[in-house]
Amino acid sequence: MTQNDMGQAPVLTTADGLPLKTSLMRTTRRHRIRAFLLVAPLLLFLVVAFVLPILDMLKRSIENPEVHNHMSRTVEALEGWDGESIPDEPVFAALVQDLVEGGEARTIGTVASRLNYEASGMRSLIMKTSRRAGRIEEGPYKAAVIDIDEDWADVDTWRLIERESDPFTLSYYLSAVDMRYDAEGNIVDQPDYLKIHNALFIRTFWMSAAITGLCLVLGYPIAFLLANTPLRYSNLLMILVLLPFWTSLLVRTTTWIAILQQQGVLNDLLVGIGLISTDNRLQMIYNKTGTMVAMTHILLPFMILPLYSVMKTIPPHYMHAARSLGARPFLAFRRVYFPLTIPGIGAGSILVFILSIGYYITPALVGGQSGIFITNFIAYHMQTSLNWGLAAAIASILLFVVIAFYLVYNRVIGVDNVKLG
Structure with a gap:
């Protein structure tokens, strides 16, 4: 401890003469650096395996480089085109x-495939x-x-090339919600025979909600039995x-295929x-029946375990007091037991629904034509049609909807009330 010449309050110091406040700040900083270094591998893993793929997916959903990069001279020549008549000789x-x-x-x-996504027949025309x-x-x-080919005398062909020359586009998102650009560049609905994505989105969400409800109805009594059964029996049930x-x-x-x-x-x-x-x-x-039965069986443990972990912490004498x-x-x-299990219900429901x-x-495997989800079309566009932009757009919409559900859930129930035990 030292005292300055003006007679002010003494300054606390450490054994080596360093002010105590400075020493505490340095110690705190070292602890924070040590803590950051401990979590740095996990943070790096999350960035590489989770954040970067999502950002790449969002980029692919609006990226449109094919025409812009591989037909640069044509794109530059079309800059002064009026869009009403066939382009001139320089184009x-x-x-x-x-x-x-x-x-x-x-x-x-790649250019031919990209244009063919927007108008059937463009690939054969380009190739x-x-x-020749x-x-x-x-x-x-x-x-x-x-x-x-006489299609080059069609103004709509050139309008399509001009529109898709932009390095960024909303075409993939429009296709993902069963819409498209018409020949004049206006956003219109797809023909009825091409509308499929919106119905799949609706089917995915309502079937996921129904599966979550089935898991809750079946899992709640099982979790209650696990939490209130003697240990020698509950261990067997848990296995x-x-x-x-x-x-x-x-x-x-x-196995469900063999059963059903x-x-x-x-x-x-x-x-x-x-x-x-x-x-x-x-x-x-x-x-749909096969999909719901099989997925309910697969996801049921994800509902039971959060419910059980919360029910296990509820003291039995609460119910005894209510009965008395x-x-x-x-x-x-x-009035007593069920409200205390709401955090477990919330945790299990949001977990099962998102999964x-x-x-x-x-x-x-078991859904046929009527029981497939929108995720099956994401896999189709990634592996078969190779339309990665449309697959990324569908996946992005799915991500945005899940985030919206999560925000609504947080608003109504509150994430702070969701517990795993």
Whole structure:
């Protein structure tokens, strides 16, 4: 401790003469740096495995580089085009040069595929013209190109190229919600025979909500039994609850195929006891029923465990006190016990709902045409059609809707009330 010459209050110091306040600040800073270094590997993992892929997905959903990069001369020549009539000779000359170079560099295929997403037939038009453009040695280029295919005399073809020359686009998001640009660039609905995504979004959300409700109805009494049964019995029940985690997801799903199919175990049992006839076997697989049954079985433990962890912390004497005060069993349960389990209900519900929205293996195996989710179309566009932009747009919309549900859930119930035990 030291005292300054002006007679002011003494300054506390450490053994080496350093002011105590400065020493405490340095110690706190060292602790924070040490704590940050301890969590740095986890933070790096989250950034690399979670944040960056999401950002890349959001980028792909609006990125539109194909025409802009691989037909740069045509794009530049179209800058002064009025959009009302066929472009002039310089535009066709730039088109021929871009198609020839793109064919030699093998990049014109990406342009053709991108334009074909917007208008069927554009891929064949681009590829055919690219193969024959090398024969055009001198002008007039306009007549030569139109002679290859008359679609080049269609103003709508050039409007499409001009619109898709922008390096960023909303086309993928419009397609994801069953809308599109028309020839004039206005946003309109897709034809009825092409509308599929909105129906799949609605089906995904209501079936996920129904699966969550089934898991809650089935899981609540099981969790109550686990929490209020003597230990020697509850341990056995807990093993049975956890047993699905030790079995492959594919095995569990295919087992339901064997059980639910028309010649399966359940139909044979119903026929054997006389509830249905052989000719009226139930169709319980490759439809919505199969998807809901299989996914409820798979996701049920994710509802039971949060409920059990919360129920286990509720003192039994609360119910005894309610009964001693004259409440009937159901009233005591409704007014005392059930409100205390709401954090577990919230945790289990949001966990099951989000997991069910993202499932695609189980609906693909047992859902047929009527039981698939929108996630199955994300996989289709990623693996089969290779339209990664549309897949990214659908996934982004799914992400935004889940975040919106989460914010509403936080507003109504509160994330702080969600507990896992």
